[in-house]
Amino acid sequence: xxxxxxxxxxxxxxxxxxxxxxxxxxxxxxxxxxxxxxxxxxxxxxxxxxxxxxxxxxxxxxxxxxxxxxxxxxxxxxxxxxxxxxxxxxxxxxxxxxxxxxxxxxxxxxxxxx
Numbered sequence: 514x515x516x517x518x519x520x521x522x523x524x525x526x527x528x529x530x531x532x533x534x535x536x537x538x539x540x541x542x543x544x545x546x547x548x549x550x551x552x553x554x555x556x557x558x559x560x561x562x563x564x565x566x567x568x569x570x571x572x573x574x575x576x577x578x579x580x581x582x583x584x585x586x587x588x589x590x591x592x593x594x595x596x597x598x599x600x601x602x603x604x605x606x607x608x609x610x611x612x613x614x615x616x617x618x619x620x621x622x623x624x625x626x627x
Contacts, residue, residue, distance in 0.1 A: 523608030525621050528575050528598035534568060537600075537627070546623035555604065555620050562616040564606035572601050 531537040538550050547558045555566040579595050580587050602624055606617035 520607040520609040520613055523606055523614055523617055525604040525617060526575075527602040527604065527621060527624050528572075528579075528595045529600055529602055529624065530594075530598065531568070531600045531602075531627075533600075537568065537602075540627040541623065544623070544627040546626055548620065548623045555623075557616065557619065557623075560616070562619075564604050564617050564620050566620075567603040567605070569601045569603070571599055575601060 529537075531540060534550070541548050541550055549556050549558060550566060553565055553567065554563045556563045575598060576592070576596050579592065586592060604617055604620055604624070606620070607613040608617075
């Protein structure tokens with residue numbers, strides 16, 4: 514809720530190569546993405562915007578879930594990377610508008626760069 518208005522929650526799922534939280538933190542620092550990961554928050558140090566970040570272990574169902582949601586790219590390099598993922602990141606933030614969703618997308622981009 515912001516200024517008395519409730520926004521729908523948005524969740525992005527990002528399978529990645531990070532072995533654990535320490536690996537993710539190190540890769541964020543090395544990528545110079547201007548994000549820090551502390552507790553359960555991913556924060557943009559330039560804008561101070563945050564989103565919730567949940568990190569889970571490898572999920573064997575991930576490949577089939579992505580194939581169902583995007584069969585047109587099932588034979589791409591991106592799909593191969595999903596096959597090889599070590600962990601799954603869930604970014605949680607506000608949805609409902611492009612303005613609300615933009616910080617979540619920037620955070621996702623930082624994770625992809627890391």
